[in-house]
Amino acid sequence: MIKKIALAGALAATASFATWDKFPVLEANKGQAKVGVNYMMQGDWSGLDIYAGARYTVVQGLELGLKIPYRVMSDYDGNDGADGLRNLPLMVRYQFMPTMNAFADFILPVGEEEIDGDGLGIHAGVQFSTGLNQMISLGSEAGFKFETEGDDKYTPAYEVNVGAELDFAVMPQLTPYVGLDANIKVTDTEAGNIEFDDSGDLGLWIYVGAGYAATEQIGLDLSFGFGVGEDYYGKDTPMSIDFNASFKF
Template sequence: MFKKIALVAALAATASFATWDKFPVLENHKGQAAVGISDIMQDKMNQLSLGAKARYTVAPNLELGLEIPFVIFTHWDGEDVEDANGLADIPLMVRYQFMPNVSAFLDISLPTCNEDLCGEDGPVGFHFGAQYSQNFGMVNFGSELGLAIETKGDDKTTPPWELNLGVEGDFAINPMLTPYVGLDLAMLLGKYTVDGENMGDSHTGDLGIGPYLGLGIAFNPMITLDLCAQFILGKDYLKATTQSDEMVTALGATLFINF
């Protein structure tokens, strides 16, 4: 059960595939900090997490960021799961905008997860790809194409690669309110391997579908509150990644501070 909890947490924590957003990097020497809370639900599992993250453009078009996620508690069928809390894997993020509308990104997930929460696996995750964005008047369009892979952890298990495609539209209704909708697609490639040997059936083509919607509330140019809900479907994909084919629901609220 602990492995399943860790897998669900990892899946929902990367519901937006780890990148900060699908839009251009910040202006040179501009930064943003955020603190958020998320509630992740699947079948009988419910997990509440906090996250703090920051990004800063250290040179023209070059943005660096990191996130520190912390699981507050995990419930299974209404009962608290002992010790299923603590620090999760910390992602480090790099984005470089090499064209006005195109950026490249690399996210590296460090194996910092609490042993009681994730076990002793300790894999390092890599997610890399490109983003394209364009402003169409009151609609700001963002998109992403990426590939996620993991190294072998202590259990010598490597999951299939994961190809993701995401699109999002932000609607600038007025200076204060920005509703948005998006869709993330994730397709598995290959099999699970144990110590280099293929195990079980191929998961190539298993597709996860993650529609989401949210609302950004800008109190002033410095402070914005973001509310978001995402639903992850796809029975084969979820069975392969979380050991359950039940839909994952992720609800989140994040406060952003520009500096």
């Protein structure tokens, strides 16, 4: 049981406990819809998710978002794993300065309990973004995230995260990017009467990708990411490949 819980915690680190992006919100009365597929792997485990999401700026500076992820399949050492709806992120961002946003994400525990935890997740913090020059843009984020204890008596460690992304506008239609997210546990994970001594564990998520603007409204994006930090992720390196298409409206 302990091994199963530890593995679930490591795999959860690759999931979408994240904001829409690290850059300014859209203009008032503008929105964006996105559909995508995400393939994850770690050691003997692999999984495939599909997702749909949307964000909309209801008034100047205030953006609301929703993402609906669905686990299509998973496999562990040749054995089929759980599939079904995953927990739903509700996202709020407020741009209070031209270069700064405040955000809060609420992860609703409505998904399959065999995939995600059944506690409420909350992730909140601030973002800073700016253009470094005509070609390079910086987006950054600092936040705090935690999940309440659910019926399974499992409480993940509270975490602090800091991340940054550089976007390179090498062509009007093509924007490669590279990013790094650092996550550090500031409390111990608890499972019933068992307390893991994992406070202070650090995990780095490194990703590279590229966005392509097919038209002014339609965009395509492909990225690859992997985790570094054996104490945080486990002995096997988690990896993720994501492809999505978006439409601005």
